Amino acid sequence: MSETKVAEIKNLVKDYGTRGFQTRVLKGIDLKINRNDFTAIMGPSGSGKTTLLNILSSIDKPTQGSVILDGKDITRISNRELSNLRRDKIGFIFQDYNLLDTMTLQDNIALPLSLNGVSSKICLEKTLELAETFGLTQHLKKYPYQLSGGQKQRGATCRALITDPEIIFADEPTGALDSKSSRDLLECLRLVNDQQKATILMVTHDAFCASYAKDVYILSDGKIQCRLSRGLTRKEFYDRIIDMQSSMGGDFS
């Protein structure tokens, strides 16, 4: 089944700080992500989720261990290749959207494709198609400051999806959203996972958010503590996550 493997991390360790004053944030993490997975990594604030995601998405470098993305060990390739990898194989969804406020939502969504030199006709078609899926058609002409948080995040998701990336990384995508917007966004993510077979890796501190995923890994104390897989309904999954969370105690919030 090796051809369905999208990403794999082995014994990942990350230290912060200078020599002698180092703190180990990630203490040896192993994780494998296959095509069409919808994985959530859940952990309390400060547990190293963002760190993990940054390393996975090649924005940051690990202290030890390897990260294999698209068949390449990203700790061993040049910066140029890393940039290309990020551009072509990875889609990002950030907690604070990171839409460019100089352009309309439509231009924001089309940005990755248009910068990649894809013909403008295809850019346009794909943008409209994605906007339709995410219920943004009426908002395309608006600038980010004219949009609600939920609309912005859905827009950012469209932007992440437009290049048909191998994998989408989402860092607390609902972190800045109210519960209704959160639900809308998560439904959308599930939809693209189901229908367009997108692979999603999401980190969150929120059990509700995590319950939309197919698999949930719980990260705590720099290690993956356990893995939960979705059963029949999301509600039931949510309850299981909450149970696990409380059984582990700690400062989950």
Next chain:
Amino acid sequence: MSMGKLALQNFKSSFKNYLALILSLGFTVLIFLNFQYLVYSDALTILGQQNAEYSEILVQVVSVVLVCFIFFFLWYSTNVFLTKRKKEIGIYIFMGLTNQKIGRLYMMESMMTGGTALALGIGAGILTTRLFQMILMALSGIAADIQFHFVLQPILITAAVYLAIYFLFVLKGYVSIVRSSVLDMVSANRKNEYVQQKNWILMGKAIAGTGILASGYYMATKDGGQEVMGNVMIAVILVIIGIYLLFDGLLPVLFQKLAKNKRFLYQKERTLWINNVIFRMKKNYRTYAMVCILMLCSVTALATGFAMNERYENIQHFRNTYTYQLLGSQPDLDRQITPLIEKENPIEYSTRAEILMLDSGQDASESYQKIYGLLSYSQIRELAGLANLKCDIEEPADDEVISVSHLYLLSLMTNRNHVNVTLDGKEYHQTAEINEPYLGYLQEDMEYYLVNDRVFQMLLPKGQVLYTYNYRITDPLNYKASLDELDALTNGNPDVYTGRIAIDPENKGDEWIKVAYSVCVFMFLVFVMASGSILFMKLYNDAFEEKERYGVLQKLGYQRNKLRKAISRELAFAYVLPFAIMTLSSYFSIHALEKMMNTSLLILNMVSVAIILLFFLLCYLLSVSMYQKNAGLKKSS
């Protein structure tokens, strides 16, 4: 922490960011101080009383222009930095500071910035006055030994003018901060300046702008008599309004159209930079319009100075056609004069002319009777041959005259043909005007007309005939040698001789024009530098705003190369657009000047535009590098 301390701390920590502002403010102070120094130090006195006075007036006029310039420059730069500052110190609103307090913080910081600039400018100004004066004199071709004297007055004037204007705009900033809402303050940077006006309004503005600009050009180049001065003033106003409207309308309509055309937009890196231009539309078009007008002024100023200087040299040449000119009532006086001159100096050439002094006669339209000097065609042809002067005119018809005029320093009339002249009660049609110095210096004193020989003979009995004997010696510098003998001759026979003229080739009569010329060169450089620094400053600030955005793009995996390309395009546009419109406009303004001064300035136009181009290229390269650094695309090691 007290407000003062906080302000000082802010000022220190953001000093680097304001370096561009401080330097350009300091530079304006330096220039202004240098011009003031010219007036209050004795640098100009070596030109002699008269010239020093004229030069001083000139420098004062330039000072007024500079004050206007400082006004706009400060207005612009404080405005640009206010937006940025607002966001930065707006944070204090969350710490419970009131708008008033934040406003005061802004004032204190701005006064520190302004004070530093003033101190730097005055310091550098004092150090450079001597250099400045030496360059000015060298440019003017005036030999002078310039000493440095410390004079307090120009420093006080400079500081007062600068501080008054600066304080005005700081106060304006304060009011703006006090009046802004919390949201405004915190999101001051994020405001999108998309112009929401209807397309047809924008188009209307652009078309009106083009129309006004075109009529400005038309007014400037229109032929005319006395009204030309007024036309030029109107043209200046029309051109300024036209350029402003053009940018105000055309830029938004064009870019917003382009941004709507997604098929166009989603190619190359257009989506990045075209959207960026729209994002700061207001700031953009204002800056471009201002820079464009400023450069147009600078090119025109340079051309004016150049043309005046050239004209001055021509006038000098004109006057030096003859060394001596004697006027007498008899036709054969050369037999007395020639040997006298030859005793001291060899004669290069000599001519004689018969002038018929005639009044305009009974003409109801003129309230006073004018005296004209008439010259006959064949005589002038002969004279021109002897004195090596051009004479390619056709013989006038019986009802025609040709005006034989002289060069003016600044001639405003562009059409002197097709006027009628009344001679002895009869109207003659003026077909042309020529500026050949047939009668040398004499030609500057009266109006002369060339008529054909028949008319000359016919009018001969109506007026009084005067003979002029003109001599050019081979060494005009030695003109004094024959003066005494010539004076003895003329004074001894007052009924025969009516006048004597001797030309000193080293006459320093109008030396101030040379000073004017070099002042124009300076103004050109100052304005060009100012336009460059205005664009640079604007881009410098923009770059900070872009930092976050380029950070996001880098996270998304866009290589710096690609982003740099978008930046180069955006910046190139910022420089090329005002430059292009200025170049086009300058062609017309220079053409207007060409017509007035009756000279060709095309080469000068091209050279000055080329200088600006070079300077802009330099600014552009600097801006690109600076922009990349400020936008975080360059590792600042």
